[in-house]
Each structure stands twice: as structure tokens, then as C-alpha cells.
Amino acid sequence: MGRQLFVRARCCRIGFPIKEFQISRTAQKRIVECILYLPCIVYIALIFIEGLFDLDNWRLVLTQTGFIACGLLLFLLSLNPLRRIYPTITSIAFINRFRRQIGVAVFVYALLHYIAVILKKICKTGYFWPSYLLQAVPLTGFIAFILLFLLAITSNDYSIRKLGGRRWKQLHRWAYVIEALIVVHLVLQGGSNIAIACIIFIPVVCLQLYSRRL
Numbered sequence: 001m002g003r004q005l006f007v008r009a010r011c012c013r014i015g016f017p018i019k020e021f022q023i024s025r026t027a028q029k030r031i032v033e034c035i036l037y038l039p040c041i042v043y044i045a046l047i048f049i050e051g052l053f054d055l056d057n058w059r060l061v062l063t064q065t066g067f068i069a070c071g072l073l074l075f076l077l078s079l080n081p082l083r084r085i086y087p088t089i090t091s092i093a094f095i096n097r098f099r100r101q102i103g104v105a106v107f108v109y110a111l112l113h114y115i116a117v118i119l120k121k122i123c124k125t126g127y128f129w130p131s132y133l134l135q136a137v138p139l140t141g142f143i144a145f146i147l148l149f150l151l152a153i154t155s156n157d158y159s160i161r162k163l164g165g166r167r168w169k170q171l172h173r174w175a176y177v178i179e180a181l182i183v184v185h186l187v188l189q190g191g192s193n194i195a196i197a198c199i200i201f202i203p204v205v206c207l208q209l210y211s212r213r214l
Contacts, residue, residue: 025097032098036105039068040112055123062116069109070182074204076102077179081211100155103175107152110145117141137188144181147174179204 023031043061050057076099082092117138121128133142151172153159160168179201186197 029098029101032101033105036072036101037108039064040108043112053119053123055120058116058120058123062113062120065109065113065116069106069113070186070200072102072106072109073175073179073182074200076106077175078204078207081207084211084214085207103155104152107148110148114142114145137185140181140185140188144178144185147178147181151175151178 043065047054047057047061079092079096079099082089083096086092118128121132132138151174154163154168154171163171183197183201186193
């Protein structure tokens with residue numbers, strides 16, 4: 001049946017017995033997935049309600065999904081360093097159980113981000129040429145997206161068995177390359193994106209470097 005989470009809740013009045021609620025590992029994963037994909041569902045609903053070819057909608061989706069994907073990736077990459085630095089904090093170990101779900105969610109938001117890139121271009125100019133992806137800013141993001149796709153399709157037990165644990169871990173270390181590509185992707189856009197890249201990436205990089213010294 002798998003490991004279970006035991007949540008103890010004491011009744012408001014003193015003297016009442018403590019009740020235990022058992023939540024299976026599968027149920028925990030479904031709850032986490034619902035939380036992760038709720039914004040995605042909201043964006044998709046917004047698109048269909050407001051109009052599939054509304055330029056302002058795709059601008060909003062483009063920006064928001066990009067930052068959500070970026071934030072989830074940084075959160076994911078900070079989990080292992082935090083676990084090394086604070087091994088006794090059980091909440092960090094608990095969240096680490098859902099690394100796979102978080103990683104797949106990063107890809108889903110990146111996918112929606114790229115759909116928004118293409119449809120925004122179509123809404124604005126009436127067409128989309130694939131050569132657009134060869135420009136510096138889209139290219140760095142597109143390479144990161146392809147790598148995310150490879151990591152997402154191998155985020156399962158079958159891939160671990162077929163590749164072997166060692167090769168699977170080596171493949172998923174490409175997440176750090178994705179991290180670097182996203183930094184370049186933001187910096188090349190200039191303006192406030194440079195400050196955003198520094199603010200959100202520098203603390204995570206420092207955390208990663210510090211954890212390696214332990």
C-alpha cells in the first residue's frame with residue numbers, strides 16, 4: 001500500500017482523544033499535483049473565456065507561466081542543498097518526496113509558456129516562422145525547453161530501470177544546465193529581467209555552492 005502520512009489533530013476541548021488521519025502516498029501525490037496545476041487550469045480557462053486569439057491574454061500567460069516555471073525549477077534545485085544543510089528538518093525531507101511531481105510541473109508550465117510564445121506571435125503578426133526560435137533570446141529558452149522535455153519523459157520508475165540509477169542521475173544533472181540557460185534567457189531580454197535574474201538565481205546558486213562544502 002505504500003508509506004502513509006499520519007496527521008494528528010487534537011480536538012478543541014481538553015480531554016478528547018487524539019485522532020489519526022491516514023493519507024496514502026498516492027493521495028499525497030494527487031494533492032500536490034492539484035496544487036501545482038491549479039494556476040495552469042486557471043490560465044487555460046482564462047484563454048477560452050476571454051478568447052483564444054486575444055493578444056493581451058497570451059501576453060499575460062507568456063509572462064506568468066515563464067516565471068512560474070522558473071520559480072518551480074529554482075525551488076526544486078534548492079531542495080537537495082536544503083536537505084544537506086538542514087538534515088533534521090522533517091518538512092524538507094517530506095517535500096523532497098515530491099521532486100518528480102514538481103519537475104514534471106516545471107515542464108508543463110514551460111510547454112504552456114512556449115505555446116504562448118507561438119500564439120502571441122501569430123496574434124501579433126498573423127504568422128509564425130520557426131526561424132524566430134533561432135534568435136538569441138528564444139533560442140536559449142528553446143534549448144532549455146528541449147532539455148526539460150527529456151527530463152520530464154524520464155521522470156518515472158521505468159526510465160530508472162532502463163537507464164540504470166547512475167546514468168539516470170547523470171541525465172538529470174542537466175537540470176543545472178537548464179538553470180544556466182534560463183539565467184542567460186532572462187539577461188538577454190535586458191531591462192528589469194536582469195535584476196530579476198540576479199534576485200532569484202544568486203541566492204539559489206549560493207545555497208548550492210555552500211551545500212557542496214558540507
